[in-house]
Amino acid sequence: MSNLLYAVAVVLVILWALGFFVYSVGSMIHVLLIIAVIAILLRVIRG
Template sequence: MKNLIWVIAIILLIGWAVGFFGFGQAVGSFIHILLVLAIIAIIYRLITSSKK
């Protein structure tokens, strides 16, 4: 489960980078939503891993 969060975060970051650099303003704020979700996933992973 914890590795899955990393995978999701990486996929979201890659999707953001491809959308941002590949399509520019064509997709608009959807790209930034992907970035925010990726950051939330990374922060969640860091918080839950420190509780061990």
């Protein structure tokens, strides 16, 4: 389960980077970033 959480976080960060630098979709990209950061923090906290 933790590997899945980590994979989702990595995918969200990649999508955020692509959207931020290529498409500039707006606030949706920042929502993806926040979700990815939360997922990474949960991964770090849970070990």
